[in-house]
Amino acid sequence: MRTKLQTGGQLRPVDLARRHGLSTQAVRNYEADGILPAAARSPSGYRVYTPRHALALRAFLALVPGHGHRTATAILQAVHRDAVEEALRLIDDSHAQLLDDRRTLHAVAAALVELTPVEQGRGDTFVGPLARRLGLRPATLRKWEAAGLVQPRRDPKTGYRVYGPADVRDAQLIHQLRRGGYRLDQIAPLLTQVRTAGGVAPVAAMLENWHARLTARGRVLLSGAAALDAYLTDSAPPTHP
Structure with missing residues (x-):
């Protein structure tokens, strides 16, 4: 059976910050906001992070490009309240919005073609x-x-x-x-x-750019989901035969 990531190694705030190009204050703020799970404290009162915190931070930063800062925050907060279904609903909402935007793009293209x-x-x-x-x-x-x-x-x-x-x-x-x-x-x-x-010819470049942006958003949503799944998998309690 594999060893859980959070059982091995300790990380300082500066370790998490440097690894992700953040300030140590940003890492502390993310913990205070519930984006990261609460850190243990050393006997001298310093925060002690683990690889599990690194996974949570990686998941959050991967979620932000596709969902935005507010929704990504709400997703991790829900996870840390053990409200995984709520987190998944928020993810579904972002995918539904992407689908709606794709339909809008198709509608615009059709409207232009039919002018x-x-x-x-x-x-x-x-x-x-x-x-x-x-x-x-x-x-x-x-x-x-x-x-x-x-x-x-x-x-x-x-x-x-x-x-x-x-x-x-x-x-x-x-x-x-x-x-x-x-x-x-x-x-x-x-x-x-x-x-x-x-006609549509003069605005073909605009439609292509719009399509490219939707495709890119779809890819970052997938990346965010993969990072969150890795965090959820690591956080899940071990199963026993």
Whole structure:
């Protein structure tokens, strides 16, 4: 039967810190935040870490790129509360978000491919119905208008904003790109390209970059899961025949 890593060797805070390019204060903070299990103390009061702490720190640092600092922290905190199911649910949530982002990317690509010239004056709508259709607040549409991304005309009698088919298309595209993580200043030139070119060719590089970022995120999620599994395996109580 293999020897558990945590049974052999002692590590100082500086040992963990140097191994992972951190400060000793960061290591102490991670312990205080529950990212690392509580350390034993030497007779003189100094923290004593073990290879098990090194595995926990390695797992946390591997989880951060895919899940973010807050979620990675919550995952390790749950593990140290013996709430492994909660930790796994948090991991599932990140994978579900990645899947949703992939679907969004595919939707954006499909929307761009299917862009066709539209007739002005048909299928007009107002800010409230359009906001409900997209699941947004009307203030968000007005913010996009202030940024120059959508340009609804005004009804000459009422002064209400009137969104024609092209405006609705632009709003849908903005909404999808915002979900994909693009800032308003990044979306503006894309919309200009779409309006002038009327097709997907000018934005092919953007779609390829987005796809590459999703692939990279999928890989780091796998790396984080592998590191966490190694920590959980080492932390599990030994089984006896």
